[in-house]
Amino acid sequence: MARRSGVSISTVSRVLNNSKPVSPEIRQKVLEAIKETGYRPNLLARGLVLRKTNIIGIIVPDISNSYYSELVKGTEEISNMYNYSILLCNTYGELKKEMEYLNLLLEKQVDGIIFMTTNLTDDHINWFKENEVKAVFVNRRAEGLDIPYVSIDNYNAAYDATNYLIKLGHKKIAYVGGPLSDEVLGKERFEGYKQAIYDAGIDFKQELVRVSKIGIRNGYEAMADILDVYNDITAVFAANDIMAIGAVNCILDRGYKIPDDISVVGFDDIPLASIIRPALTTIRQPIYDIGAVAARMLIKKLNGEKLEEKAVNLPYQLIERDTSAKAR
Amino acid sequence: MARRSGVSISTVSRVLNNSKPVSPEIRQKVLEAIKETGYRPNLLARGLVLRKTNIIGIIVPDISNSYYSELVKGTEEISNMYNYSILLCNTYGELKKEMEYLNLLLEKQVDGIIFMTTNLTDDHINWFKENEVKAVFVNRRAEGLDIPYVSIDNYNAAYDATNYLIKLGHKKIAYVGGPLSDEVLGKERFEGYKQAIYDAGIDFKQELVRVSKIGIRNGYEAMADILDVYNDITAVFAANDIMAIGAVNCILDRGYKIPDDISVVGFDDIPLASIIRPALTTIRQPIYDIGAVAARMLIKKLNGEKLEEKAVNLPYQLIERDTSAKAR
DNA sequence: CTGAAAGCGCTTACAG
DNA sequence: CTGAAAGCGCTTACAG
Incomplete structure (x- = not known):
């Protein structure tokens, strides 16, 4: 040449x-x-001397889950815009894979990492303490780590969703959600529900609460368990749409009318939420934006720019559809 | 050290x-x-001397589409198994982006490329002729190119789906599908439908055929157009589930019963297909496997192994659910 | 404005 | 079995 x-x-x-x-x-x-x-x-050679690959590693639990694929789409688009490429790592939520990928990404000399896990452990935290990589977390706050994260405020969103039902006049409001061991999908949302109940002066009843692994079937069964004992509830807050759909099916199968007899509010606004009948009232997360903002934050860090905020909570939205109405 | x-x-x-x-x-x-x-x-340095990055570039039209994300999942898992990483490129189906990414991947020195596009053009073909990269195509045959591809046999699958309806006694079978400019989703499936009709000695009627851009709404309208003129059809083959769902909604809205009055068979078996009521009878593609096999084939090529076959068609399956029944 | 040289962090003949 | 040297394809002081 x-x-x-x-x-x-x-x-x-x-x-x-x-x-x-x-x-x-x-x-x-x-x-x-x-x-x-x-x-x-040869960008490899250039990367070697510049110590910069213009590659961002992204670690997700399950790319075939529409939540993550939408999020990755956001990351990819912004990254591309700033001349970065995306190295995709799918972990199936397994700690072992997560750790392997973290190490691999470092060896591949990626400039930064966008990290997602459903279960943030000490292993993760320690790894990030030992390895100073530029990184951004999604949906998880990293205790004792100087790593920014982007998310929505799950606690407040759950609070608002519950409160919305309360304002509709509901008093017996069941809760169906993911395991409490899951900090975000489980704990934070449950706490939001509980606080809204307390603040409304309603008696909190543990019997109206069912948590389990996330799945349509599990949502169905959680709902069945509750209805077996309490057939006088008038509303359910299901802390994720998957379980909400299971709950809806169960309620319908038992011959109740939605929303006339029982109102249901979900969480996430997955594509299905607007397609099932009755269409699900739910909390919408700006998923694409979360991915895009995460990428933007990381790239700012890579450029040595100061981030104004260590944590970004993007706005969520309550989407009223056909599964919620005033209490009789 | x-x-x-x-x-x-x-x-x-x-x-x-x-x-x-x-x-x-x-x-x-x-x-x-x-x-x-x-x-x-430092894997970058190693890559430079070995001329091998252990990175596979994957180009998809839309990662947030569950079809592609499932497929990417398959690629990722197999790649990881063989010690390759995935560089993800999302093109929004835009030719310009596709070409940019192809060039970028070469500069990044990826070992191989898995390429997906909804619209294979001469620009693509020429590029692959000019640049000898190891590559595998998904769902598209590359005329005049020595590049293997993996897919299902869309023609035969559409033939079988139509024939299934014929065997159920249907004679007036409408066709709703994507644009014929789309080689695979449009043309091949339509040809399969037509051939089945011919082979059964049924009169082919162009008026029973509606093609348009893929979308639930468009499926609905295509169906409406047909029903406006032919209210005596007893079956519909919708060449993709998205439009099939639109068609189902339209049929129901018009007061027909499914499957009692009209049978519907879709194509793809997207997650929604099994969730909507009535659950959709459809052709299932082994999407994950397509991605996995594409990765496996590419890796074989990278290892210098001979591929037994230049083209792999994976088995599809007709999933009978609740939208199809014997003709009255 | 231009080129020769050093160096990025590795691997691999080559010599011992 | 082990080390010094060359080289992968670039970038960037340094000298001119």
Whole structure:
């Protein structure tokens, strides 16, 4: 390439990167030679000397889950916009894979990491303490770590969802959700529910609460368990749409009318939520934006820019559809 | 690292890669030093000398579409198993982005590319002719290119779906599908439908056919158009589930019973297909497997192994659910 | 403005 | 079995 145009490789590098002035004639010659030869710079070599790969590693529990794939889409688009590529790591939520990928990403010399896990453990925290990588967390706050995160405020969203039912006049409000061991999907949302109940002066009843692994079937059964004992509830807050759909099916199967007899509010606004009949009232997360903001924050860090905030909570929205109505 | 253990970097390299015998004592010393220092090999540098990055680039139209995310999951898992990482490129189906990404992947020195597009053009073909990359196509045959592809046999699947309806005694079978400009989702499936009709000795009627951009709404309207004129059809083959769902909604809205009055068979078996009521009879694609096989084929090529077949069609399956029944 | 040289962190003949 | 040296394809002081 360089010899082809009769100049040094230094000069070729300079016209390619515009890093230093090059005389117009020579620039011209180089450009022509590049065209003719179909020369492509080797970004690996460049990365080696610059210590910068322009690759961002992204670790997700399950790319086939629409939540994560939408989020990855957001990350990918913003990354691409800023000239970064995405190295995708799918972990199936397994700690072992997560740790392997974290190490691998470092060896691959990625510039930064966007990290998602359903279960943040000390292993993760310690790893990030030992390895100073630029990183951004999604949906998890990392205790004692100087790593920013982006999320929505799950506690307040759950509070608002519950409160919405209360304002509709409901008093017997069941809770169906994911395991409390899950900090975000389980605990935070449950706490929001509980607080709303307390604040409304309603008696909190543990019997109206069912938590289990997330799944349509589990939502169905959790709902069945509750209805077996309390057939006088008038509302359910299901802390994720998957279980909400299970709950809806159960309620319908038992012959209750939705929303006439029982109102249901979900959480997440997955695509299905607006398609099932009756369409689900639920909390919408700005999933794409979460991914996009995470990427933007990481890239700012990579550029050495100061982040104004260590944590970003994006706005959520209550989408009223057909599963909720005033209490009789 | 090397000096830490008092040996040469050559030796360190050799214990790390097991590329040459190293005396047990020295190996031991090196291993210890690695532990102590938390040394991590720089895979970029290794890639530069080996001319091998162990990265596979994957190009998809829309990662947030469950079809592609499921497929990427398959690719990712197999790749990871063989020690490859995935560089994810989302194109929104735009030719410009596709070409940019193809070039970028080459500059990033990926070992191979798994390529998906909804619209394979000469630009793509020419690019692959000019750049000899190891690649595998998904769902598209590349005319005049020595690039293997993996897919299902869309023509035969559509044939079988239509034939299934014929065997149920249906004679007036409408067709609703994607644009014929789409080789796979449009043309191949339509041809399969047509051939089945012919083979059964049924009169093919162009008026029973509606193609349009894929979308629930469009499926609904295509169905409405047909029912406006032919209210005596007893079955519909909708060549993708999205439009099938639209068609189902339309049929129901018009007061027909499914499957009593009209049977519907879809194509793809998207998650929704089994969730809507009545649950959709449809053709299931082994999406995860398509991704997995594509990765496996590419890796074989990367290893210099011969592929037995240039094209792999994975088995599809007709899933009978509640939208199809014998003709009255 | 341009080129020769050093160096990024590895691997691998080559010599011993 | 082990080390010094060359080289992968770049970038960037340094000298001119």
